[in-house]
Amino acid sequence: MADQTSNQMWGGRFAAGPDAIMEAINASIGFDQRLAAQDIAGSRAHAAMLAATGIISDSDAEAIREGLLTILSEIEGGTFSFSTALEDIHMNVEARLKELIGEPAGRLHTARSRNDQVATDFKLWVREQLDAAESGLLALIRVLLAQAEAGADWVMPGFTHLQTAQPVTWGHHMMAYVEMFGRDLSRVRDARARMNECPLGAAALAGTSFPIDREMTARALGFDRPAANSLDAVSDRDFALEFLSVASISAMHLSRLAEELVIWSSAQFRFVTLSDRFSTGSSIMPQKKNPDAAELIRAKVGRIFGANAALMMVMKGLPLAYSKDMQEDKEQVFDAADNWMLALAAMEGMVRDMTANREALAAAAGSGFSTATDLADWLVRVPGLPFREAHHVTGALVAMAERQGCDLPELSLEDMQSVHPGITADVYTVLGVENSVNSRMSYGGTAPARVREQIERWKGIVG
Ligand code: ARG
Numbered sequence: 409m410a411d412q413t414s415n416q417m418w419g420g421r422f423a424a425g426p427d428a429i430m431e432a433i434n435a436s437i438g439f440d441q442r443l444a445a446q447d448i449a450g451s452r453a454h455a456a457m458l459a460a461t462g463i464i465s466d467s468d469a470e471a472i473r474e475g476l477l478t479i480l481s482e483i484e485g486g487t488f489s490f491s492t493a494l495e496d497i498h499m500n501v502e503a504r505l506k507e508l509i510g511e512p513a514g515r516l517h518t519a520r521s522r523n524d525q526v527a528t529d530f531k532l533w534v535r536e537q538l539d540a541a542e543s544g545l546l547a548l549i550r551v552l553l554a555q556a557e558a559g560a561d562w563v564m565p566g567f568t569h570l571q572t573a574q575p576v577t578w579g580h581h582m583m584a585y586v587e588m589f590g591r592d593l594s595r596v597r598d599a600r601a602r603m604n605e606c607p608l609g610a611a612a613l614a615g616t617s618f619p620i621d622r623e624m625t626a627r628a629l630g631f632d633r634p635a636a637n638s639l640d641a642v643s644d645r646d647f648a649l650e651f652l653s654v655a656s657i658s659a660m661h662l663s664r665l666a667e668e669l670v671i672w673s674s675a676q677f678r679f680v681t682l683s684d685r686f687s688t689g690s691s692i693m694p695q696k697k698n699p700d701a702a703e704l705i706r707a708k709v710g711r712i713f714g715a716n717a718a719l720m721m722v723m724k725g726l727p728l729a730y731s732k733d734m735q736e737d738k739e740q741v742f743d744a745a746d747n748w749m750l751a752l753a754a755m756e757g758m759v760r761d762m763t764a765n766r767e768a769l770a771a772a773a774g775s776g777f778s779t780a781t782d783l784a785d786w787l788v789r790v791p792g793l794p795f796r797e798a799h800h801v802t803g804a805l806v807a808m809a810e811r812q813g814c815d816l817p818e819l820s821l822e823d824m825q826s827v828h829p830g831i832t833a834d835v836y837t838v839l840g841v842e843n844s845v846n847s848r849m850s851y852g853g854t855a856p857a858r859v860r861e862q863i864e865r866w867k868g869i870v871g
Contacts, residue, residue, distance in 0.1 A: 572776030791830030
C-alpha cells in the first residue's frame with residue numbers, strides 16, 4: 409500500500425513521495441496550465457464518447473461534464489489552485505474533479521493516457537495559434553496593400569547590395585512584402601490542414617481494448633479524422649515543429665521589413681516617418697525618435713528560430729513512443745507563439761501608421777545613376793549596340809558624370825556623343841526615373857500599371 413506522500417494519481421507501487429528536486433524537474437504545471445481549456449475540451453469529448461459507447465454510464469458522464477465545466481470557470485476566474493505535486497494540467501484537473509464529484513471522476517481516464525491526452529491538448533492549442541497567425545498575417549497584408557495603393561506610382565531607389573540599382577515604385581516594394589507574408593499565410597494553412605488528425609484514443613501507445621469511437625471524439629474536437637497509428641499519434645510533434653518553422657520563416661520576413669524601417673526612418677534616408685505611437689524617445693538626446701518596435705521585431709526571429717532548433721534537438725534522438733523529453737515542447741512553442749503574434753501586431757501597427765515621404769523617395773530615386781541600365785537598354789534598342797558594348801559605353805558615361813559631379817540626365821548631348829557617336833537627343837527620354845519605372849512593364853515588374861494589377865489580385869484574395 410502506498411504511503412500518504414506518494415502520488416495520488418500514480419503512486420500505487422511507490423512507498424515514498426518524490427524528492428523536492430525530482431518534483432521540480434518533473435512538474436510542468438507552471439507552464440502547461442495554459443492548456444487548461446484544451447484539456448477540459450478533450451476530457452469532455454472523451455467522457456461523452458465513453459458514455460455513447462456504453463463504457464461509462466450516462467449519469468457518470470453527466471457528473472463529469474458538470475464537474476469539468478465548474479473547473480473551467482474556476483480556472484478562468486482565477487480561483488483554481490494549481491498544485492506542483494500534481495505535476496501537470498491533466499492531473500490537476502482530474503484531482504479537482506475527484507474533489508468535486510467523487511467516484512465518477514476516476515472513470516474519466518478509462519481508455520486514455522496522459523500521452524494521447526497531452527498530444528491532443530497541445531495540438532488544439534497550436535491549431536488555435538495557427539488561426540491567430542492567419543488573422544495576424546491577413547491584417548498585416550491589408551495594411552501593406554493600403555500603403556502600396558497610396559503610392560503605387562511613387563518612385564524610389566531599388567537596391568542591390570544596398571547600393572542604388574534601378575528606380576522602383578513604393579507600391580512595388582510594399583507588394584514584395586505582400587508576396588512574402590502571403591506565402592507565410594499559405595504555409596499556415598498547409599500546416600493546419602496536415603496537423604488536423606486527432607491523437608485521442610491512441611491511449612498510452614498501443615490503442616485500447618475498450619470499444620471506443622475515435623471518429624466521434626475527433627469530430628467533437630474539430631479534427632478531420634483520428635490519427636491512424638497509435639505509436640505515431642502519441643510521439644509525433646511534427647505539428648509543433650511545423651508551427652515553429654512557419655513562425656521562423658515569417659519572423660525572418662518581419663525582421664527584413666523591420667530592418668528596412670530602421671534604415672528608412674533614419675535622418676540619412678528619411679524615406680518614412682514612423683508614428684509617435686510606434687516610436688520611443690531617448691532619455692538623454694531630446695531630438696531622438698527611435699524605431700524600437702522595429703528593432704525588437706528584428707530581434708525576435710532569434711528566439712523563434714531558437715525554439716525551432718531546440719525542439720528539433722529534443723525530438724531527434726527519441727525512440728518511439730512517448731518520452732518525458734517531449735514535455736520540453738511546450739515552453740518553446742508558447743514563447744515563439746506569443747512573440748510571433750506580438751511581432752505581427754506591432755508590424756501591422758507600424759505599417760498602418762507610417763508615412764512614406766514621397767519627395768525624399770523621389771529625390772533618392774534620381775541619384776546614384778539609377779537609370780544607367782535604361783541608358784544601356786536604349787543603346788541596344790536604338791543604335792543597335794550589342795548589350796556588352798552598351799554596358800561598356802554606359803560605364804564610360806557614368807564615369808564622365810561622376811567627374812562632372814552631375815547625374816546622367818545632366819550630361820550634354822555633345823559630351824555623350826564624344827563617348828559614342830550613335831547617341832541622339834532621344835536618349836533623354838529614358839534617363840528620367842518616371843520613364844524608367846513606367847517602362848518596366850514585364851509581368852511582375854515595377855511599372856505602376858503592373859503594381860496596380862497585383863494590388864487588385866491580392867485584394868481579391870484577402871478581401
Ligand atoms: N506533462 C506531460 C507532458 O507534457 C504529460 C504526459 C505525461 N506522460 C507520461 N507518461 N508521464 O508531456
